[in-house]
Amino acid sequence: MPRNQAEAIVLRASKFKDQDKSVVFFTREHGLVEGIAKGALKSKKRFGSSLEPMSYVEVFYYEKEGNRYVTVGDCDLIEDFYEVQTNPPVLFTLAYFAELIEESRPASGEDDLLFRLLLQILLALKAGGEPEFLAAYFETWYLKINGYLPDLSSCKGCRQDIVATGWLSHQKDGAVCESCANYRKEEIIPEFLDFLRWVKKNPPSKTAEPSFSADQIQSIRGVLREIIIFHLEHSPKTLGKFLDK
Ligand SMILES: [Zn+2]
CATH class of the missing domain: 1.20.1440.120 (Recombination protein O, C-terminal domain)
Structure with missing residues (x-):
């Protein structure tokens, strides 16, 4: 599977199954990208606060043809807007x-x-x-x-x-x-x-x-x-x- 990389702002994130999160990214390069961040709820350390709404991030993901969701590999926080x-x-x-x-x-x-x-x-x-x-x-x-x-x-x-x-x-x-x-x-x-x-x-x-x-x-x-x-x-x-x- 090819690995994609994009600059993005998280539009929203919600619980997906027991331990994962589904996340809508607004990417600069590819428009809207909807992904599953596996284990995001199980381990808070895994993605830190990079999946919080409005986080400005660099996201790495894998796309599989025919799948609505991409798989989020890594997500690095560039700037948070928590405050x-x-x-x-x-x-x-x-x-x-x-x-x-x-x-x-x-x-x-x-x-x-x-x-x-x-x-x-x-x-x-x-x-x-x-x-x-x-x-x-x-x-x-x-x-x-x-x-x-x-x-x-x-x-x-x-x-x-x-x-x-x-x-x-x-x-x-x-x-x-x-x-x-x-x-x-x-x-x-x-x-x-x-x-x-x-x-x-x-x-x-x-x-x-x-x-x-x-x-x-x-x-x-x-x-x-x-x-x-x-x-x-x-x-x-x-x-x-x-x-x-
Ligand atoms: Zn008039």
């Missing part, structure tokens, strides 16, 4: 990111934008970045990378630039202005476009710099989540927990 997950809202948010990544099924050979996005967000959280702002940052790029982020700068009805408040319109795949809107649910506040411009130009590590209020970020996230749910065609399982916090 940031002791904060429950951050823990739920990261589980939500993991679900979104699994849903979009990044395939082998695709560019590694989504991988770099998740890693940058984890590093920014660990460095003390603001979780809600970083969540909005992640959601924006997640939509952009998947080709789901519509142009929200001009009205899909009258084609004019939206200068004040706009409204999200799935039917028109974009935004409509106040006078063209016949359905007003998700409000696009004027700061939304400033936020998108900032996020496109800056790495998430600079979160201390922009001056968006907590209310503005909440409003922006509301719109981003609506677009995500619309494209997934269902509400992410992890989102409920997050909203209940």
